[in-house]
Amino acid sequence: MYALSTGQQTDRFQASAAAGEQPQTIEALFDRQAICQIDAGATLFHEGDKATHLFEVVEGVLRIVKIFGDGRRVITGFLHPGDLVGVSLKDRYLYSAEAVTHARFRRFGRREFQEAINASPSLRPLLFARLCDEMAVAQNQMVLLSRKNAEERMCSFLLAELHREQRAERAAATVELPMTRLDIADYLGLTIETVSRMITRLTRAGVISPVGRHSLRILKASALSRLAGDEEECEDCAPLVSMYG
Amino acid sequence: MYALSTGQQTDRFQASAAAGEQPQTIEALFDRQAICQIDAGATLFHEGDKATHLFEVVEGVLRIVKIFGDGRRVITGFLHPGDLVGVSLKDRYLYSAEAVTHARFRRFGRREFQEAINASPSLRPLLFARLCDEMAVAQNQMVLLSRKNAEERMCSFLLAELHREQRAERAAATVELPMTRLDIADYLGLTIETVSRMITRLTRAGVISPVGRHSLRILKASALSRLAGDEEECEDCAPLVSMYG
DNA sequence: CGCCTAATTGACAAATTTCAATGGTGGTGG
């Protein structure tokens, strides 16, 4: 999980209002950089490449991928606008970053970034806080992969996506899933078929309602939350199987 | 994985040779702190506690634990002498730290630590590098939990322990496992029984040889390495099941 | 509008968990 998420929406205008001013947010560092583009399916960088740049996602969704020798694939995270990639690397990228959708991003040299951070006492805690957030996310993912069943994994994922949408847009009840079922499966440590079955199960239980292939409506966020398995266990909090035979 | 491992053995004497000198290693910061003790099974701090201190393990082994509401337990890492705990936290501990064995450690206030790091341009990159290492470890664990089977998990774990021992003592072929099978199971996302079966399987295959309950000899490190599943797949690299029916 | 690919669904297989019983180690007290 080397990808860093913005915890909050930041005010870009304030951040870089005057030229020459010390940037007040990490994003502001990227503001001067040209915006690059990448097509859906294309690779931003490969695992093992010399880590020359960091990136800030401006638009679209990327996936962080690690591949085994024998072809097994793991997605350790998805990146959304505002997220940074490549901050916590040393020499080489430890994973590949690929575009799920057509995406736009800004690029920043690693050395310049290090220097900018080093030179700015106000930016350092921000970067540190991001690293901490990312550690927390990684740890949650370990908990999910270690001890949650397929249903809990799916619900946790949908819930996290819902919360992300709600951070952007108040009271959103629709979740966009631009990635394929295979991407979701490789993120949750499941197979395509199991992901599909869990979506079917949640649909039948009236918790969600698919809108095309890459979007779904959350009908019962509270149920999703219960089924995600993070909460204290209450006796009437059984998994869905019992709800439809 | 908020616990940070030392990549290298560091020379304490050089590090803090002269009083008043800027510390040249993160460990040197702790050198003045008194050494505390904790009994096997005791808790250093609880998940959710206000995060007031960081710790450096001096002797013994600790485990990092997260517990679900319904009792499911996840161990996200073990800590050994030289490791730091609590660096990448913000307000509260996100996990508990418990002593696997009787352990000795040094304590450091979070605020003082932040200030010391902030004041020292030479320490900052060291801390950053540790965070990066820890991220890499977390990512590897996600790969393990996501896509490795029980045998691969067990071999990966033993191999990592072997490498750690070899870092301390050249050509070590014995691995100490002071934790219980339940600890190992909760670390690898398996059950006690599966861990036990895998140890039996590896023993029967002549890869390892148990020495009491908490120690084992590595007879074929290369086999362990192959079976860990990280390498490129070669045709004669089948799992052990075929080796003993 | 139709094709191509992705997704769903079902039947079956495999891996791991669960449950239950046995075995062994290490620690403690006699």
Place this chain on the structure above:
DNA sequence: CCACCACCATTGAAATTTGTCAATTAGGCG
């Protein structure tokens, strides 16, 4: 120093979950 006890680990059998394979369906893009 030995014996016993408690706990931990091992082993086996059955159950469950998820994966695999194969066939069908259906979105979405041209």
